[in-house]
Amino acid sequence: MSRSLDPASHALLRPNGPEPMTHTRPVWAEISRSRLLHNYRHLQRLAGPAAELLAVVKADAYGHGRTGCARSLVGEGARWFGVTSVEEATALRGVCPDANILAMSGLWIGEGEAVLDHRVTPVVWDPMHLELLMAADVRRGAGPGQIPVHLEIDTGMSRQGVQLKNLASLLDRFGSASPLRLEAVMTHFHSPERAAPTAEQMKCFAAAVETIAGRGLRPIYLSAGSSADLLDQSTVELAALAEKHGARRMFRSGLALYGYSPQSADPGSLEPVLAWKSRVTSLRAIDAGTTAGYGATFQAQRPTRLALLPVGYADGLDRGLSNRGCVLVRGQRAPIAGRISMDQTMVDVTDIPGVTVGDEVALIGEQHGERITAAGVAQLTGTIAYEVLCGIAARVPRVMVD
Numbered sequence: 001m002s003r004s005l006d007p008a009s010h011a012l013l014r015p016n017g018p019e020p021m022t023h024t025r026p027v028w029a030e031i032s033r034s035r036l037l038h039n040y041r042h043l044q045r046l047a048g049p050a051a052e053l054l055a056v057v058k059a060d061a062y063g064h065g066r067t068g069c070a071r072s073l074v075g076e077g078a079r080w081f082g083v084t085s086v087e088e089a090t091a092l093r094g095v096c097p098d099a100n101i102l103a104m105s106g107l108w109i110g111e112g113e114a115v116l117d118h119r120v121t122p123v124v125w126d127p128m129h130l131e132l133l134m135a136a137d138v139r140r141g142a143g144p145g146q147i148p149v150h151l152e153i154d155t156g157m158s159r160q161g162v163q164l165k166n167l168a169s170l171l172d173r174f175g176s177a178s179p180l181r182l183e184a185v186m187t188h189f190h191s192p193e194r195a196a197p198t199a200e201q202m203k204c205f206a207a208a209v210e211t212i213a214g215r216g217l218r219p220i221y222l223s224a225g226s227s228a229d230l231l232d233q234s235t236v237e238l239a240a241l242a243e244k245h246g247a248r249r250m251f252r253s254g255l256a257l258y259g260y261s262p263q264s265a266d267p268g269s270l271e272p273v274l275a276w277k278s279r280v281t282s283l284r285a286i287d288a289g290t291t292a293g294y295g296a297t298f299q300a301q302r303p304t305r306l307a308l309l310p311v312g313y314a315d316g317l318d319r320g321l322s323n324r325g326c327v328l329v330r331g332q333r334a335p336i337a338g339r340i341s342m343d344q345t346m347v348d349v350t351d352i353p354g355v356t357v358g359d360e361v362a363l364i365g366e367q368h369g370e371r372i373t374a375a376g377v378a379q380l381t382g383t384i385a386y387e388v389l390c391g392i393a394a395r396v397p398r399v400m401v402d
């Protein structure tokens with residue numbers, strides 16, 4: 001039935017994939033290329049010409065689609081990308097043959113060769129990482145200084161990164177005959193929702209940089225700071241540290257690229273890149289007293305009009321939004337009625353005149369000035385915009401627009 005509706009907008013449901021007809025269900029995410037590039041340019045201005053801006057596209061570009069985002073950013077001049085794993089890096093290499101690709105979570109057994117073959121730059125901090133790379137070098141014959149690595153310092157996350165007490169022995173592996181080249185010293189600060197890294201973290205990072213310089217190693221980059229530090233412009237000490245050691249700063253930004261701030265519900269001049277959409281596929285009127293959804297947790301207090309959306313928690317729509325969240329229909333907020341099912345959700349459209357089958361619905365996005373953001377959704381479900389965005393399931397096709 002919906003096939004007869006608005007065929008022009010249905011083109012959006014058919015991305016240029018190999019099997020476009022597999023995406024006929026009206027649930028999709030629109031990725032705005034112009035907004036992504038707007039955000040990227042804004043972040044570049046904040047970083048300044050002296051610093052390098054690395055675009056974090058891990059986890060399928062925070063749910064925005066790695067391939068489309070990386071291609072667009074390369075077109076805008078991006079030269080550095082950050083992904084989580086060697087696996088993600090290898091996949092990205094096929095899309096960006098010339099970019100620098102940083103695998104930010106180390107490497108695992110069996111991945112040393114892939115690092116060399118696909119020119120991946122691994123973040124390292126454990127002797128095992130260095131051994132895997134050196135063993136791969138023996139088999140591939142890369143030669144001295146031919147494997148760039150970014151050495152992570154643990155400044156308080158206690159997740160990755162070499163602890164200061166183990167730094168000296170790790171540096172023993174970076175002699176002049178080593179195939180490893182220390183291209184960057186990096187760290188990841190623990191509280192992006194707060195303004196600046198603490199004095200403790202800064203002290204720790206500076207001490208590591210001094211130790212490294214004391215060995216005569218000359219990293220090109222000091223890679224410290226994510227979206228929060230870039231938006232905040234708070235880390236003047238890092239700029240001074242970089243200058244002292246003749247290094248350039250590198251910022252690694254993810255969330256801000258996609259239009260959100262880790263610190264504030266108001267992203268300032270950033271623009272949300274993703275809109276998550278669906279359509280009303282069915283409508284019904286129910287009497288006062290009638291229930292809706294599993295567990296009958298919704299009971300109509302008045303004659304009520306319910307619209308059915310073909311999207312549920314299997315698509316990443318958090319079940320915690322049941323009877324709490326809203327969607328946009330005809331520019332107005334329609335409350336979610338009853339429990340979100342695996343593949344379906346009902347919304348109350350009683351107060352929205354004229355809703356018909358085929359109407360476009362925004363789960364995240366804008367309609368006539370009304371806006372639902374990933375940050376707003378996160379607030380309702382007690383999480384962060386990061387999780388909402390990368391929680392949108394793989395079965396929801398991403399369509400690049402504008």
Ligand SMILES: *Cc1c(COP(=O)(O)O)cnc(C)c1O
Pocket residue numbers: 056058104188192225226227228252253254255256262
């Ligand atoms: C995810 C990640 C980032 C990006 O953080 P945002 O807050 O999204 O900018 C930077 N560095 C590392 C190591 C990361 O894992």
